Each structure stands twice: as C-alpha cells, then as structure tokens.
Amino acid sequence: MKKFRKVLDGLSSSSPGGVASPSCGSAAGTPTAHAPTPQDIHVQETLVSENFQICKTVRHGFPYQPTCLAFDPVQKILAIGSRTGGIRILGRPGVDCYSQHESGAAVLQLQFLINEGALVTACADDTLHLWNLRQRRPAILHSLKFNRERITFCHLPFQSKWLYVGTERGNTHIVNIESFVLSGYVIMWNKAIELATKAHPGPVVHLSDSPKDEGKLLIGFESGTVVQWDLRAKKVDFRIYYDEAIHSVSWHHEGKQFMCSHSDGSLTMWNLRNTARPIQITYPHGKILKDGRKESCKPILKVEYKTSRNSEPYVIFSGGLSYDKSGGRRPTLTIMHGKAITVLEMDHPIVEFLVLCDTPYSNEVQDPYAVVVLLEKDFIVVDLTQSNFPIFENPYPMDIHESPVTCTAYFAECPPDIIPILYSIGAKQKKTGYSHKEWPVSGGTWTLGSQTYPEIIVTGHADGTVKFWDASAITLQMLYKLKTSKVFEKPKAGDGRAGELVEEDPYAVQMVSWCPHSRLFCVVGISSHVILYRFSKHDANTQIVSLEVRLQFDSEDVISPSEAENNPCFSDPSSPQPPGSPGSGTQDSLPCLKVKSRPVRMPPGYQAEMVVQLQWVDGEPPQQITSLDINSAYGLLAFGNCNGLTVVDFLQKTILMCMGTLDLYGAADPYQRLTRSPRKNRQSTSGLTELSDNQVSMDMERSKSPTSGNATHTHTHTHTHTHTHTHTHTHTHTLTLQDYHVNGHCTSPTSQPCSVGKPRITGVPEGPRLTRRGPGRPPFRKAQSAACMEISLPVSSHTEESRENSFSRSRSSSVSSIDRDTKESVTTLQFGESYGRKGDALPTACLWVGTSLGVVLLLPISIPTEEEERMEEPITMGPSGTVLMLKGSVLRFAFLDCGGALIQSPYEVWRDPNGPEDPDRTRRRKLINFSPSSSQEACGDGHLAVVCSEKQAKVILMPTQAVLFTHNITESSFLLRADVVSVCNSVCLACFCANGHIMTLRYTVGLSHPNHDSGH
Incomplete structure (x- = not known):
C-alpha cells in the first residue's frame, strides 16, 4: 500500500507579509478603498490531522479476473x-x-x-x-x-x-x-x-x-x-x-x-x-x-442434473459444441429440459455456473429456479421458471466497464431532486425482455448512514456513452445512460476524417462538465468535439446547432516586430485563400465528425442543443481538447487545447472568442520570446548553451505579438472580430485569420503532445497574412540553427520570486531539452465572479485560464444585464494584462471569501426548455449569484483565489493580487489531480500525487504549521 499523507497543516509563506508577485501584471488604476489587506484576513481553522484517515469502503464494478463462484x-x-x-x-x-x-x-x-x-x-x-x-x-x-x-x-x-x-x-x-x-x-x-x-x-x-x-x-x-x-x-x-x-x-x-x-x-x-x-x-x-x-x-466442462416436481429434469452444461460449429460461435450454456434444447450464447468465456434450487438438501427434489453464470467480464442470472429463459436485470454495478471507462467525475451534495428525476427518466430506457421476478440473490441487510447526502458519479466511456450513477449508498446504481454518438451521422467508408484520426472509438469521451443546479451537461470527445446538452422531461424534435472552429496556430516563421506592425491580424476575405482554407475547395477546414443536419427526435432526458468541433487545418487533425468549463448564468462555454482558447456563447449560438495561447497574454507576457536570424544578428551565441533557473538573461527584449500593437486596450471586441474561421450548419462565410503560434515545450502530464505538422505547400498567393514557419520544424533551435527562440523571465529585484517563477518541469537547464515541437496548453478553466485587474472596485464575470507553463491569466467579461439585451447584444471579453505564475502546470482554481468559505460559481436555475407554457409564470431566466461582496461584510470587498499546480499551491488576495501564502507541495514528484473540497464545515485542498500520496492542505493564515506524513 502506498503512502498516505494525512494533513499538511499549513501553506508555508514564501515572503513575510504576503508581497504581490512581481510577475503579476495589471491595468491602470489603484485598489479600491474597501479592498482588504492581508492583515484583515481572519480565517477560523477547524481542520486537524485527526479529521482525515484512509479507509477502505467498497469496490465498484466487475471483479477483476474471476475464478470461482459459490451460493448459500x-x-x-x-x-x-x-x-x-x-x-x-x-x-x-x-x-x-x-x-x-x-x-x-x-x-x-x-x-x-x-x-x-x-x-x-x-x-x-x-x-x-x-x-x-x-x-x-x-x-x-x-x-x-x-x-x-x-x-x-x-x-x-x-x-x-x-x-x-x-x-x-x-x-x-x-x-x-x-x-x-x-x-x-x-x-x-x-x-x-x-x-x-x-x-x-x-x-x-x-x-x-x-x-x-x-x-x-x-x-x-x-x-x-x-x-x-x-x-x-x-x-x-x-x-x-x-x-x-x-x-x-x-x-x-x-x-x-x-x-x-x-x-x-x-x-x-x-x-x-x-x-x-x-x-x-x-x-x-x-x-x-x-x-x-x-x-x-469440445469438452463439456461442467454439468448439473436437477429434478423438478412439475416437469422433467433439467440438464444444464457448458461447452460441448462441435468443433465445426464452434469456430465462429461464442461461448454457450445449454439447457436441456425434456426434449427441448436451448443454447444460450454468451458475450464472454464462461468461468463457472451454478444452478439455484429451493432446497439445500441434496436428497430432496431440487426444483431449480435460476442459473447463475459467471463470465470473464460479466455476470448474469437466467430465469428457469419461464420457457424462454429470460435473464434477470442485474442490480449490481457490474457493467461499469461494459465499455472501457475513459473519464470520471464526482459530484457531492447535489440537489435532492436530481437523483429521482434521473432515475425516473433512466427507467424508461431499460431494455425489454428481462425477467419480471425479483432478483434471486436477496440475502444480507444494509442501512444508510446518518451522514448521507446525494452523490453522483458520472463516467464517460470509449463508445461515447455517458452514465450517471447514484453513489449515495454502498453500491452504485445506474440512473441514466446517454449516447453521444446519436448526435452524429454514421461515418461511411471514405467519408470524413474520423477514421484517419481515431481508428477505433471516434466518440470516446475525454471529459465532462456538469452543473447539477441548471442541469446543463457538456461532453468533450476524442475527435475534438464538444456537445452541449439541456435536460428536459419532455421529448422534442430538435435541430442541433453545429459550430466549427479553426483553432490551429502554426507559423512559417516567427513574427518579427516589424512584420507584426506592418501586417494586419485579419485576412481580407476578398484576397486569395491559402491552401487548406474553405475557399480552396480542399478537404481541410472540415471537422472529424458530421453532425446530423435534419431535426432529431430526442426522448426525455438530456437533449443535444449544440455541437462545437475543431477543424482540420493544412492536412493536420485538430489537437485534442485539454480543458473545459461551462457556466449557465453567463451562458458561456470555454475549452482549450495546446493551440489556444475558444469561448462559445451558447445562448446566441456564436463563437465569442478564439485566440492562440500567446495572444491571451496581451502585453503582459512573462516570458521574453524573441527570434534571431544569423543574417540579421551575427552576435556570438555561445552564451545560449545553458539556460538555468538561477541564470536570468538580462539583455533579451520582448518580441511583439500580433496584438501588441493595441495592447493598451483592455477589452477586445471579439464578437465582431473573431480570431477563427467559424460557421454553423448553414455554412455562412466569415473571416478567416491566418493565425500564428510560437511553440513552447511542455512535458506536463496534464498537457497532451501536439502532433508534428506537415510542410506547407509553397507558392501561397500573396496577400495580407502572417509570415509562417513550417509546423514540422522544432519551435526552439540551438545556437547554430537558422532561427533561435529564447525564453527568459522578467528581470525583478525579487530574486527568490523570480527563481520560483522560472521553475517548470517544461523548462530545463539545457537548450537541447526544450528543442521539441510542443506548445503551451490551456490546462484548466474556471468561470466566476472575480476581479480582472488590480484597480477593479467591484467583481465582474471573469474567466480564469491556467496553462501548462504555470501561468494564470484573467479575462474579464462584459455581459449585458437585461435578458433582452443578453440575447441580442454582443459580449466583450479579452486579456486584462493580469498574469500570475506558479511552478508546473496549473490544475485547479477555487475562490474563497475572506472568512474562508467556498464561493460557488453563479448558475441559472433549471427550467424545462420544452415544458408547457404557464401564463401565470414568467419565462425569464432566474440566476443565482455568489459574488464575493455578497458573501462577506467584515473585511469589505475582495476574495481569496486558491491556485494549485502540479508542484505548488498559492493563496492570492484579490483584487490586490497579493500572494498571501505559497506552498511547494512536492519536489520529487508532481500532482495528478487537485480540488478544493468541503470537510467538517471547512475547506481544504485535496491532492493526489503521482507517487501515490494523498495530501490535504488547509489555509492557515498568518501561521506556518509543519507537514505530517503517515507511514506506508
């Protein structure tokens, strides 16, 4: 058994008094007079080490490699x-x-x-x-x-x-x-x-x-x-x-x-x-x-000979098929009853079977009533009392891995009505043909504990199905099953690119996002698609909205400052299109799957409303999605990958923003990324042979990004100028941006590697475009290479903070170790009420973005308040210039008020989209908001932001952006998962480490407690 660390009783302060991180950028302005200071924060700590212990509860799913069976x-x-x-x-x-x-x-x-x-x-x-x-x-x-x-x-x-x-x-x-x-x-x-x-x-x-x-x-x-x-x-x-x-x-x-x-x-x-x-x-x-x-x-491996009072004896056996017949047949169980012979084919090899009888005495008439069949990967019970021998519906969660589980999500303290609703809808999905008798294995007793609360586990599977499980009791009970593949047309031979991208399981679920209060559900698939579902108690004929996004930021050559200033960011739609664009007539700019274009009749339950797919670009498949978040109150959906970030307005059914990762920095890029060409700069490059955390280059200057020319603007009106080629199923023509991306190296386990691109076709027609570097070339070159990209940190007087910020497992001390073709991925996203800049007096809607290089970016969002305006007026959002730094890839965000209570994200109260109209009730959206200012009064406005990466955790005071506490969680390993959870009316940061440690951290303000580690 691997180690279990109980409680890490404090977050070690990295600097006395909580100094603001020197890497933090902000817009102009001064903090509000009501903004709290670190001295105003008083969190009442109640958690101690004794509140945590490792405890075996139950194993869910089918027994691994079963061998034998017995029945009392x-x-x-x-x-x-x-x-x-x-x-x-x-x-x-x-x-x-x-x-x-x-x-x-x-x-x-x-x-x-x-x-x-x-x-x-x-x-x-x-x-x-x-x-x-x-x-x-x-x-x-x-x-x-x-x-x-x-x-x-x-x-x-x-x-x-x-x-x-x-x-x-x-x-x-x-x-x-x-x-x-x-x-x-x-x-x-x-x-x-x-x-x-x-x-x-x-x-x-x-x-x-x-x-x-x-x-x-x-x-x-x-x-x-x-x-x-x-x-x-x-x-x-x-x-x-x-x-x-x-x-x-x-x-x-x-x-x-x-x-x-x-x-x-x-x-x-x-x-x-x-x-x-x-x-x-x-x-x-x-x-x-x-x-x-x-x-x-073939051999008959087992036989059972059972007598019956009211009929002829039963002879039940496994095996015995002729070799000629069994070549293409599955394993069988044969039931001989009089002259009738029934052969039951199984999906998996039979391990053992038992015949259940009414009496335990071997000298009495047996009267068998069921056969328990243990298979290698399944467990069934056959009803012998009916002539067609139906099987019983298995009440155990044996079919968790019916299709391999590809992702899981756990939700505690769900609304109390959600489980009965899902169960009632799911009960209508059950297959017919099951036995109507009660489950014959009926022994034992169990009771619910006094601390029960609604718990739901959601599992995504390789075949594209999603299952909702009731985890409130000892065993799992499946509530509802959703098939995401029904949204798409069945692929035909030679049609589409799904077969080229994923030979098997093109609908496999990679991640899910669920809001139990609004009942919005979002699924990310392996074919770079996102499906948005709404819950309804009524069936409906629905036209699924299809949006396609061009999120592929590759460059032929890294942009120089002069080129960035002289070339516009958007291409002229009248200018000749490069190969791979929609105007070229090639198979590029197509998604991997084809959404059904006709209205689809959907049963009660989760009904697909919108599908967003990433397109192929230049013969390269879209990169897989690495992060996802949805907010029902804002009406926004965000997802990212190693190329950048996309935000979708699912109320207006439009792409709100699509930007490369570098564009998200605006003018506040903490890394100095610049290019050298031997023809333009013949300086000696011998000093580039080593790049270490202790050495910060002092003579590097920042290379301007395409957005650096107007970096002083705080908001980018991305509704009217979208950095992407998007279209719905009506295929309306919009602007196409030939985006660039400077590749950065990341080896975080939370970041998925990007495939190496193919060389671009030469002879591209001239026009307003960005100079590109072949995606097949490595993003960083050694000194003798034709082009060399350098990374350094901003020069700061805070040496310790700079040294800390320079750390990432994706950046090594040798140039050769970063000479790889990978990119800075968006690893986590979180919508919430926060402060986008230091000078903000009131919290607003924000999107927190975490990347594989340990960077945290804040994107303020301006949303119309009136419902009529919300459905018609554009939303504006863009980089704020706020940049926070951590070690390692960012995993999780959470927000606390100044009293240490967890602040939930705002949400919309669920209403049935297909319900009958009630003239006495309004159809307006009902929003529940948990803004920091509404959850506290003692310390004024402001809140705490908890940011956890795979190496480090920080508590940041907003809006001042002062780093109150920093804790280096692990040096020799890295975190796989982290989350802020409520325990005993308090909150803690729970972490699962790659070395098998489970750690919990509490937020003790002003004190530093030693860490505790249990034995093996």
Whole structure:
C-alpha cells in the first residue's frame, strides 16, 4: 500500500507579509478603498490531522479476473473469487462486500458453510482459509497449509463438520471444519483403485456425498475413473472405468443415478445397480457422420442434473459444441429440459455456473429456479421458471466497464431532486425482455448512514456513452445512460476524417462538465468535439446547432516586430485563400465528425442543443481538447487545447472568442520570446548553451505579438472580430485569420503532445497574412540553427520570486531539452465572479485560464444585464494584462471569501426548455449569484483565489493580487489531480500525487504549521 499523507497543516509563506508577485501584471488604476489587506484576513481553522484517515469502503464494478463462484441457498448470498486473491460477497441490492487474501494467491474454489455465516476458500498456494462472515468486516478465522500436495477440489456437505479435500496426487484428505485441522483420515489413490491397476488415475476432479447415504463419498478422477468410498467401512463400494476424461459429476436426488461430463463432449448416465457400462451416452451437440463416425466436440466442462416436481429434469452444461460449429460461435450454456434444447450464447468465456434450487438438501427434489453464470467480464442470472429463459436485470454495478471507462467525475451534495428525476427518466430506457421476478440473490441487510447526502458519479466511456450513477449508498446504481454518438451521422467508408484520426472509438469521451443546479451537461470527445446538452422531461424534435472552429496556430516563421506592425491580424476575405482554407475547395477546414443536419427526435432526458468541433487545418487533425468549463448564468462555454482558447456563447449560438495561447497574454507576457536570424544578428551565441533557473538573461527584449500593437486596450471586441474561421450548419462565410503560434515545450502530464505538422505547400498567393514557419520544424533551435527562440523571465529585484517563477518541469537547464515541437496548453478553466485587474472596485464575470507553463491569466467579461439585451447584444471579453505564475502546470482554481468559505460559481436555475407554457409564470431566466461582496461584510470587498499546480499551491488576495501564502507541495514528484473540497464545515485542498500520496492542505493564515506524513 502506498503512502498516505494525512494533513499538511499549513501553506508555508514564501515572503513575510504576503508581497504581490512581481510577475503579476495589471491595468491602470489603484485598489479600491474597501479592498482588504492581508492583515484583515481572519480565517477560523477547524481542520486537524485527526479529521482525515484512509479507509477502505467498497469496490465498484466487475471483479477483476474471476475464478470461482459459490451460493448459500438459505441465506441467499453469493461469493465470487478472483485470480488476485479477492473475494466479493453479494446479496440484495446494496449488500456488497470485498475482502482480500494477504497472500494474493488465486482463489480456486469457494464453499459456504450453509446458513452458518462462514466461507471456506481454497487458494492456489495450497492453503485453505475459513472466513467469518458474521461481522462487519469479514476476517479469516483459521488457515491450513498443504505443504506436500496441491489442492484440486473441495467438498463440504450440508450440515457436516467434515471438509473433503482432493489433491493432484489423487488422494483425498478430510479436515475438521470446527478445529480446521486434518483429521488424519486419508483416502489414498492406490486404495481407491484396483490393486491390479498400475496406472495413476490422475488428480481428483470431483468429490460429493451420496444423497441416499452421507457416509458414502463419490470420488472422480481425471482419467475417467469414478469410485464410491464407504467412509465407515473404509473400503470401495464400486469402481467405474471410462475411456474419456471426466470433468464433472452430478447426482440425481434419489442417489441411484449420476451423470458425468467428458472431454469428448459426451454425457454419460450411470446406474448404481450396474456400473459396468453407462445406461446412456449422449452427444448433445454432436452428430453421427455418414461414415458412421461421431462428430468431434469440445469438452463439456461442467454439468448439473436437477429434478423438478412439475416437469422433467433439467440438464444444464457448458461447452460441448462441435468443433465445426464452434469456430465462429461464442461461448454457450445449454439447457436441456425434456426434449427441448436451448443454447444460450454468451458475450464472454464462461468461468463457472451454478444452478439455484429451493432446497439445500441434496436428497430432496431440487426444483431449480435460476442459473447463475459467471463470465470473464460479466455476470448474469437466467430465469428457469419461464420457457424462454429470460435473464434477470442485474442490480449490481457490474457493467461499469461494459465499455472501457475513459473519464470520471464526482459530484457531492447535489440537489435532492436530481437523483429521482434521473432515475425516473433512466427507467424508461431499460431494455425489454428481462425477467419480471425479483432478483434471486436477496440475502444480507444494509442501512444508510446518518451522514448521507446525494452523490453522483458520472463516467464517460470509449463508445461515447455517458452514465450517471447514484453513489449515495454502498453500491452504485445506474440512473441514466446517454449516447453521444446519436448526435452524429454514421461515418461511411471514405467519408470524413474520423477514421484517419481515431481508428477505433471516434466518440470516446475525454471529459465532462456538469452543473447539477441548471442541469446543463457538456461532453468533450476524442475527435475534438464538444456537445452541449439541456435536460428536459419532455421529448422534442430538435435541430442541433453545429459550430466549427479553426483553432490551429502554426507559423512559417516567427513574427518579427516589424512584420507584426506592418501586417494586419485579419485576412481580407476578398484576397486569395491559402491552401487548406474553405475557399480552396480542399478537404481541410472540415471537422472529424458530421453532425446530423435534419431535426432529431430526442426522448426525455438530456437533449443535444449544440455541437462545437475543431477543424482540420493544412492536412493536420485538430489537437485534442485539454480543458473545459461551462457556466449557465453567463451562458458561456470555454475549452482549450495546446493551440489556444475558444469561448462559445451558447445562448446566441456564436463563437465569442478564439485566440492562440500567446495572444491571451496581451502585453503582459512573462516570458521574453524573441527570434534571431544569423543574417540579421551575427552576435556570438555561445552564451545560449545553458539556460538555468538561477541564470536570468538580462539583455533579451520582448518580441511583439500580433496584438501588441493595441495592447493598451483592455477589452477586445471579439464578437465582431473573431480570431477563427467559424460557421454553423448553414455554412455562412466569415473571416478567416491566418493565425500564428510560437511553440513552447511542455512535458506536463496534464498537457497532451501536439502532433508534428506537415510542410506547407509553397507558392501561397500573396496577400495580407502572417509570415509562417513550417509546423514540422522544432519551435526552439540551438545556437547554430537558422532561427533561435529564447525564453527568459522578467528581470525583478525579487530574486527568490523570480527563481520560483522560472521553475517548470517544461523548462530545463539545457537548450537541447526544450528543442521539441510542443506548445503551451490551456490546462484548466474556471468561470466566476472575480476581479480582472488590480484597480477593479467591484467583481465582474471573469474567466480564469491556467496553462501548462504555470501561468494564470484573467479575462474579464462584459455581459449585458437585461435578458433582452443578453440575447441580442454582443459580449466583450479579452486579456486584462493580469498574469500570475506558479511552478508546473496549473490544475485547479477555487475562490474563497475572506472568512474562508467556498464561493460557488453563479448558475441559472433549471427550467424545462420544452415544458408547457404557464401564463401565470414568467419565462425569464432566474440566476443565482455568489459574488464575493455578497458573501462577506467584515473585511469589505475582495476574495481569496486558491491556485494549485502540479508542484505548488498559492493563496492570492484579490483584487490586490497579493500572494498571501505559497506552498511547494512536492519536489520529487508532481500532482495528478487537485480540488478544493468541503470537510467538517471547512475547506481544504485535496491532492493526489503521482507517487501515490494523498495530501490535504488547509489555509492557515498568518501561521506556518509543519507537514505530517503517515507511514506506508
């Protein structure tokens, strides 16, 4: 078990008094008089280390690599063993328990002590374990190790104190189940067979007591020999020899006959009155060929022979298909009932099956009512009481990985009505054909704890499905299933580029964003598409709006200052279009998938409203989306990748902004990025051989970005000038910007690598455009290269802060380590009420942007307040010049008021978009706003921003942008996930580290507490 760090009791202050970061940029203006100072912040800390401990709860999903199965017919509980030593005990829905053998040895067989709350396990390390199930957590009471023989089969008769254990050598040992020690009674193989027989009969493959006499033990050997041993007289009653190997044996309840299954696909029936030959030999799936030979069949691995009061006996077995028929067929379970033979095909290989009967006594009529079938990757129960043998609907969350899980999201304290609504809608989706009877595994009891609250887990899958699970109780219960692939046309051969981008699973879900209050749901797919869903209780015919975005910022040559000043940012639509543009008639500027253009009838539940797709550019597929956020109150959706950021107004169905990552900095780029050409600058470049965190270049000057010419403007009216080529499904022509992007190197695990581009076609018609550098070239060159890009940090008197800001795992001390073709990705996004600049007096709508280089950017948003204006007037947003710095890729944002309480993002109260019109109620949007000024009064306006990267966490006071606390979370590793969560009426930062540590940090203001680390 990996380490678990309990509580890191404070965020170490990086500078006394909380000095504003020198890397922070701001617009002109002075802080408001009501802005709090660090001395005004008083957070009442209540969390201590004892509030946190690691605790095993439950394992969800299908058991990994199952091996065996057992059932208690009285208590009606089920046990499943696995190859990794795990035991899963299942009862009625909600009863689910997992235990693990410390040795990790595979569980070969399970035997319940029927109606006694105990279980015997036989493991691959030849050890028997007796488990006590009558306690909260099952535990091993006794263990018995076989040192000289390997265990092959076990049998425990009902209400018996003797456990019979067969071995590989053919011997049978007897264990006292109460003391769990060997009794000393051993049935040796050479005494079980005739003395004249010299051949070894093979391992013991079957043990069972006679239904007519519990003092008689039937022993089956692999070679085909069956022996009935008299336990009292210690002698053999009879011996049976058969040419084919035996796999299993099953008694008739009267104890006069038994049936064997064999390796040649045959079933033999034996009568105890005449054991010289079988009274019946059948090949259920084999035929007699024309030449008189029998058709070769696969082995029948197990057979169950069960009698019924009101009908003929059931013969149920697995395997036995002819080799010719089984070539293209799936694994089967065969049910023979009288003359009727039913073959049930399975999706996965059968591990084991059990027939459930009304009685635990083997000498009574069995009356089977169900068959439990354990498959390699599934678990089903067949109803035997109906002639068509339907299956029961499985109440356990066994199908979590029905399609591989590609992303997960957890939501706590959801609105109390959301779970019943999702369940009622999801219940209508269920397949027909299930058995109407109650689930037969109905044992055990469970109760809800006193601290329950609505919890939902959302899983995205490789086939494009999304599942909502109720996680409020012990076990997961699926509430609702959404198929995102229904939004798109089925791809045809040679149509589109989805096959070129993703050969399999083009609809795989990469991330989700869900607002439980407004019930807006957003899905990001692997084909660089974003789908927006709204929830409705009514079905509707909907026209899905399709928007396409050209977010590919590559350059032939990095722009020089003179070129940036002389060339406009937007191309003239009348000028000749370069290859790959819509005007060229090529297959570029197309998305990977095709959205359905006709109105689609959508059932109640989540209904697709809009699809945004990234386009192919210059023969290159769009880069995968790395970040996503949605806000129902603002009506905005934002997503980013390694090329830049896109913001969508989903109320007006328009692309609000599409900018490259470098453009987001405006004039506040903390890195000095400039180009050198040997023809223009022949200075010695020997000083470029090393770039370290301790050395900051003093003589570099900033290269102007395309937006640097008007960097003094605080807002960019991107509604009218969008840095992209966009169009809806009506394909209206808009401006196309030939954007550039300066590549930067990032190795953060949260950043996805960008594919290397293909060389551009030469001979591009001249016109207003930006000079481009081939995307196939590396973004940084060594000193002797034709072009060299340098990165340095802004010169500051705060040496320690500069050294801290210079750190990133994406920037190394050697030039060669940054000589790679990757880019600065947008790794996290967060909408909220905040202060875009130091001089802001009131909070406004903002978009916080985090990148893979540890940069935090703030984009203020101007949104019309009146609803009529909101639907018609444009929204303005753009870079504010505020830039904050952290070590490593930015993972998470959170906002606290000055009292330490978590500030939620504003949201719109849900209303049914397809509901009937109510003349007494207005259809206006109802917005709930949690602005910092409304959540506090003691310290005036302002709030705390918590920013966490994969290396570091900072608490920043807004709007002054003073860094109150900085904590270096890890030096030797990096964080994979982080989030600010509420615990015990307080908040903490929970982190999951790549080295297996789980850490929690609290926000102690003014104090620095030592870190705590638990043992292994």
